[in-house]
Amino acid sequence: MANLTQPQPNLADVQSPSFNKVIRSVITASSVGTLIEWYDFYIFGSLATIISTQFFPEDKSSAALLSTLAIFAAGFIVRPFGALVFGRLGDIVGRKYTFLLTLLLMGGSTFCIGLIPGYKTIGVAAPILVLILRLIQGLALGGEYGGAATYVAEHSPVGKRGFYTSWIQTTATLGLFLSLGVILGTRSIMGVEKFTEWGWRIPFIVSMALVIVSVYIRLKMEESPLFSKLKKEGKTSTNPLKESFGKRENLKMVLLALFGAVMGQGVVWYTGQFYAQNFMETVAKIDFGQSRTIMLWAIAFATPFFVIFGWLSDQIGRKWIMLGGMALSILTVRPIYTEVLAITNPANKVEVEGKRSVATDLKAIEGSANQIEKTTTIKTFEDGMVMKEVKTDTLYSSGARAIKPVTKVEKVMGNSDNNMLIFLVFIQIIYVTMVYGPIAAFLVEMFPIKIRYTSMSLPYHIGNGVFGGLVPFISTLIIEYTKTPENPSGNPLAGLYYPMGIAIVSLIIGLIYLNNKADAEVMDNENAYLHHNK
Amino acid sequence: MKALRKYLGIVWLLLGPGSILFLAMQAAKKLSMPTSTVNDTLQWGIIIGIFVPIAFGLMIFGWYALQGEYDEAEA
Numbered sequence: 001m002a003n004l005t006q007p008q009p010n011l012a013d014v015q016s017p018s019f020n021k022v023i024r025s026v027i028t029a030s031s032v033g034t035l036i037e038w039y040d041f042y043i044f045g046s047l048a049t050i051i052s053t054q055f056f057p058e059d060k061s062s063a064a065l066l067s068t069l070a071i072f073a074a075g076f077i078v079r080p081f082g083a084l085v086f087g088r089l090g091d092i093v094g095r096k097y098t099f100l101l102t103l104l105l106m107g108g109s110t111f112c113i114g115l116i117p118g119y120k121t122i123g124v125a126a127p128i129l130v131l132i133l134r135l136i137q138g139l140a141l142g143g144e145y146g147g148a149a150t151y152v153a154e155h156s157p158v159g160k161r162g163f164y165t166s167w168i169q170t171t172a173t174l175g176l177f178l179s180l181g182v183i184l185g186t187r188s189i190m191g192v193e194k195f196t197e198w199g200w201r202i203p204f205i206v207s208m209a210l211v212i213v214s215v216y217i218r219l220k221m222e223e224s225p226l227f228s229k230l231k232k233e234g235k236t237s238t239n240p241l242k243e244s245f246g247k248r249e250n251l252k253m254v255l256l257a258l259f260g261a262v263m264g265q266g267v268v269w270y271t272g273q274f275y276a277q278n279f280m281e282t283v284a285k286i287d288f289g290q291s292r293t294i295m296l297w298a299i300a301f302a303t304p305f306f307v308i309f310g311w312l313s314d315q316i317g318r319k320w321i322m323l324g325g326m327a328l329s330i331l332t333v334r335p336i337y338t339e340v341l342a343i344t345n346p347a348n349k350v351e352v353e354g355k356r357s358v359a360t361d362l363k364a365i366e367g368s369a370n371q372i373e374k375t376t377t378i379k380t381f382e383d384g385m386v387m388k389e390v391k392t393d394t395l396y397s398s399g400a401r402a403i404k405p406v407t408k409v410e411k412v413m414g415n416s417d418n419n420m421l422i423f424l425v426f427i428q429i430i431y432v433t434m435v436y437g438p439i440a441a442f443l444v445e446m447f448p449i450k451i452r453y454t455s456m457s458l459p460y461h462i463g464n465g466v467f468g469g470l471v472p473f474i475s476t477l478i479i480e481y482t483k484t485p486e487n488p489s490g491n492p493l494a495g496l497y498y499p500m501g502i503a504i505v506s507l508i509i510g511l512i513y514l515n516n517k518a519d520a521e522v523m524d525n526e527n528a529y530l531h532h533n534k
Numbered sequence: 535m536k537a538l539r540k541y542l543g544i545v546w547l548l549l550g551p552g553s554i555l556f557l558a559m560q561a562a563k564k565l566s567m568p569t570s571t572v573n574d575t576l577q578w579g580i581i582i583g584i585f586v587p588i589a590f591g592l593m594i595f596g597w598y599a600l601q602g603e604y605d606e607a608e609a
Contacts, residue, residue: 076584252603255595259546466584473577477564505549509595512539513604 026155027167029221030148033103033214034168036207037144038175039182040110041137043203046179050200054118055127066127074138079465080458082142084241087454090147091240094231095154095453096223099147100215106140107211109133114204142465146457149440154224154449159314165440166310170303173432176273177299180292182206226449240454244447253446254459260514261442262463264326264506265435267499270468271333272428273299275499278472279337280421283492284344285409290418297422302429309437317516318438318445325434326507330500336424337493343417349381356380362395369397384414467502474498536605546596550589557582 044051048071056067082102090098113133119126148168156164182203190199222228230236237243245251273295280291313321342348361374377389393405413421439460447455475495483490561578564570598604 076580248598248603251594252598255591255598256604259592259595462588466588470581473581477560508542509546512535512542513599 023155023164025217026221027152027164029214029217030099030152031167031171033099033218034144034148035171035175035178036210036214037103037106037141038172039178039210040106040207041141042176042179043110043183043207044113044134044137046183047200047203050196051130053196054200055116055130057119066124066131074134076466076469078135078138079142079461079469082139083146083457083461084142084454085139086143087146087244087457088240090143090150090453091237091451094223094227095147095151096218096221098453099144099151100218102140102143102147103211103214103218105136106144107207107215109136109140110204111208111211114201114207138465142457142461145460146453150444150453150456151224153441153444154226161444162313162318162438162441163307163311165444166307166313166437168440169310169433169437170306172269172436173273173299173303173306173429177296177303179203180296184289184292184296230449235450237450240451244451244455244458250447250451250455254455256509256513257443257446257456258459258463259506260509261322261439261506262459263467264463264503264510265322265439266463266466266468267471267502267506268326268329268435269432269464270471271329271496271499272425272432275471275475275495276425276428279340279492279495284340285411286344286421287410287412290412294418294421294425298425298429301422301426302433305430305433306437309433310441313438313441318442319510319514319516321438322435322442323507323510323514325431326503326510328434329428329431330503330507333428333496333500334493336427337496340421340424341492343420344385344411344413346379346381346385346387346411349383349385352380352382365394371395381414383417385417386412388412471499536602539599539604540602541600543596543599543601546599547593548596550591550593550596553592554582554586554589557585 052067086098086102089101110133113130116122116126116129116133145168148171149165152165152168153161183200186199186202187195223231227236243250245254277291277295280286280294281288286294309321309325357376357378359376361376363372363374364370365372371394373393373395375391375393377391379387379389381387388410390408390410391405392408443456443460444452475498478497479490479492479495481490482494561582565575565578
């Protein structure tokens, strides 16, 4: 019988069927819960446009302000704060109960967002409630990941920690996959109109069922054996925050983890998964449904590589895989996005003659003699791309037109271009799997058991929440700066300078200061990521 | 390698305040535009507020590097 109450399972334990059964349940319980937390966190982002019309109307300044807070504060401020609050709790009370609590908080707040009446019904109370619930979500996410990663790592035998924790690493990407899948599925079943009206609430409400299942599974699990042993011996930390960040020997490792690994990992991740989708939709103007389907396929093909790189990190070390992913991303991300632009550029394509359709629709503006003219042009290209251009113009009663008509472009790509785009996103997600697959094991091995939850959670959430989370905002801002009267659309590739710059700094720090050696025991106070000359 | 680790500490020490100065300048430029709203002020406030402690962390990292705290690391 495998003895998982022993701090380190021995070889006989690892090879026994009962050990395999127990470790499988440990991984499943941790991964399913974390997957649901990511799902909950992403659906808010994926439905941001609908949510803003329901709760944060732009013409109400107070609501727009609350919207900014909901988007920014939940991602950047509350996540690291959640890491501190729940990390401390996890190091004092235990891993199991802490990540049960974060799961309940996340699931409960997601469910409640799905039930809140809109701004039209309850006024400013609606965005305030959404903001509060979104902050709870951010707080819960800040506490969840460290607990799940620590829990699995502390059950794992020597030499398999990278492999076992890599299952946790798949959840962030699968959470996005699940959220996109549920949203697209619900939208196609209900139709766009009903979905926009009330159907968007379904993905939020569904979350509760998933959480109940996950809580049930997690409740049956035992506490981490390493933590239980520590607690039994009365050696747990009484003040994990002070020990983590107040002591030089640990603080220097927190800083090294952040600047030498997680900061670079965060920007590579957010560029590959979130900026890629944002770029396809807003810059390359690919249709809403198709850009998401491209993401889904790329994620589906790339996800197994989290486990492959996690396993490989047990064989050759974590450092070179993570830094390799960063280096590849730095070198190739610009050519990848240049290719996306080239593929979607109609100037590089031949239009099918005689297939162009133009339709004009005139609509009177209520209470005025002016009219809105909507001209829809549909162009079909030889490679199968269909481009829809909707130009909205105001026709004044005086005969004048609007100075600047609004033009909306939407492209549906042909098969071969669609496959090429899947491949280009797939490559980026492979980099994500390289930097993200081994990072849980890497972080766990950096810190001692008694302050592990706190110490690893903070750099993780600063690296991913702040550095990674700001990729779309800062990249868009940089593009704005490149706009000139001569070039009103700016340089669409300029947004990549931010993630590339951060990844370069992180790569240099990682190359020079990190050791490739892992801590075989995950239970000592001496850090193996620094070489000790004894 | 030890010397490189140590003296690169100066770069990290300077990069911390340098990046905050850069952010503050960008914020001032953006917020002085006539199109800027209270929402922009809030966004920049949050960004600078969250980056100041991180930049301070980078300075501490640089200081530790300069003092040889990471000298034992071997790639």
